[in-house]
Amino acid sequence: MKRAAIIYNEHAGQANDHLSIEQIKAQIESHSFQLKLCPTSKPGDGERIAKEVGKDVDTLFIFGGDGTVHECINGVPSLQSRPNLAVLPGGTCNDFARTLGISMNLEEAIDQVCTGTTKTVDVPKMNDRYFLNFFAVGLIADTSENINEELKATIGRLSYFWSALQTVTNPTHYTYTLTSDDLHLTGEAVMILVSNGNYIGSIGLPAQHELDDGYLNVYIVKEGGLSLVSAWKEAKLNDQFDENENNLIHHQLKHLTLHVEPEGNVDIDGEDGGKTPVTITLGDKVTFCIPSESQ
CATH class of the missing domain: 2.60.200.40 (Tumour Suppressor Smad4)
Known part of the structure; x- marks a missing residue:
């Protein structure tokens, strides 16, 4: 089993999908992942959790909008051992997921990132903050x-x-x-x-x-x-x-x-x-x- 965690914003838009986090977890685990659930409850949680769990997993799923992705990316560069990141669209625009070619249909997106390939991506830095989009x-x-x-x-x-x-x-x-x-x-x-x-x-x-x-x-x-x-x-x-x-x-x-x-x-x-x-x-x-x- 591949080790994984999912950081998710329970309040993300999810305008086109209505899967529960339990359904998302089940679909990811059907691809031979052992998944840990890591919900965010306040600003800054995404960065903190990414630092805490990122070093211990092979894949870090990020389910939420562009704000959640932004928080999480700021927790990754400090890790000596970094996981692959998998973005699942759960916000209003999901711009970086679009850039990566990920489907806006959540079920399709899960299958794509679980069975697809990987790509190394530049991460710009503004002063002391990283950004992706x-x-x-x-x-x-x-x-x-x-x-x-x-x-x-x-x-x-x-x-x-x-x-x-x-x-x-x-x-x-x-x-x-x-x-x-x-x-x-x-x-x-x-x-x-x-x-x-x-x-x-x-x-x-x-x-x-x-x-x-x-x-x-x-x-x-x-x-x-x-x-x-x-x-x-x-x-x-x-x-x-x-x-x-x-x-x-x-x-x-x-x-x-x-x-x-x-x-x-x-x-x-x-x-x-x-x-x-x-x-x-x-x-x-x-x-x-x-x-x-x-x-």
Whole structure:
């Protein structure tokens, strides 16, 4: 029997699935795992539990939303002996599970991660916090603050889109300074996004990023509104960026330091990341269970 544990948020959205944790446990154990249940009850539990149990198991399942995944990833890099990580979608958007190619159907997702293959993934680090999916200052961070929690509970990720639409019509403009090796950029922007995944709010990013290429994918958005939508769609359609497009700028960097004025709120993986300035590096690598090509 393979040793495993599952960290799960009992209050995650689970909008499309209604399996009990007992049913999830039974399905995982049918794949020759001996599974320990590790529920979270308050913020920070995911990181703490990952540190406590991660060293003693072969596979660490994470069932919940992107916030739960974010907490757990911060508990893994300190482990000398690290388990494979298996993400099971149980939240509102499940963006990193989407990036890994995992089904949004929970039963299918369990079979995929239990019988699939593995992939080593870059884990960026902002100051002293790791993240998997994205870092943002500007539109996305401001949007997260504007989400109506009652609406989110009712209609899920659509509330994120609605809040984004409200924000993008009147965005805050930030003066930024971004430095990396020989690169030194200054200007005004409504959003600076550093992406490691391919989805935000279940919306696909303009380009599909390799998860193990050793680069941070940096987007600088100078204006919101229709010009952003147009540039976003054009880049996504052509899978490349127009060199003459001034509103959506893209760089691949190994590290960066970012200052913005006024001081900006930071969003990492949909969670509060504090304030700028920040330094972002490729902090580590971890191994995730992913579907095989035949699944």
